[in-house]
Amino acid sequence: TSDVYLPDAHEMRVPVQYLANLFTAGNTEILARTLQRVLDMREYMRRRETGDGPIEHKVDLTEDQMYGMYKLLALSKYNDRFVIPSDVK
Numbered sequence: 001t002s003d004v005y006l007p008d009a010h011e012m013r014v015p016v017q018y019l020a021n022l023f024t025a026g027n028t029e030i031l032a033r034t035l036q037r038v039l040d041m042r043e044y045m046r047r048r049e050t051g052d053g054p055i056e057h058k059v060d061l062t063e064d065q066m067y068g069m070y071k072l073l074a075l076s077k078y079n080d081r082f083v084i085p086s087d088v089k
Contacts, residue, residue: 006043009035033059038073041066045074 009032010016020031037059044066047053061069072080 006039006046009033009039037061037069041069041073045070 012035016028016032016035017026019035020026020028024030040059040061044063078084
C-alpha cells in the first residue's frame with residue numbers, strides 16, 4: 001500500500017478563488033467540482049496500479065469515465081491532442 005496524500009480541491013497550493021477568476025469568471029463551485037474530478041481520477045488510477053482497492057468517489061463519475069478521462073489527459077496520442085491539417089500530415 002502507498003500512503004501518498006492527494007489534497008482536496010480546496011487544499012491545493014493555488015487558491016481555488018484565483019483559478020476560478022482565471023477560468024470560470026469567478027465561479028468557484030464549477031472549478032472545485034472540476035478539480036475534484038481530476039483528483040479523484042488520479043487517486044483511482046493510483047489505486048488501480050498499486051492494487052489498493054476501490055476508492056470513495058467524491059464526484060459522480062464511473063470507473064469507465066475516470067479511465068477514459070485518464071486516457072485523454074495522460075495518454076492521448078498526437079492525433080487525439082491536436083487537430084492536424086490534412087496537408088501537413
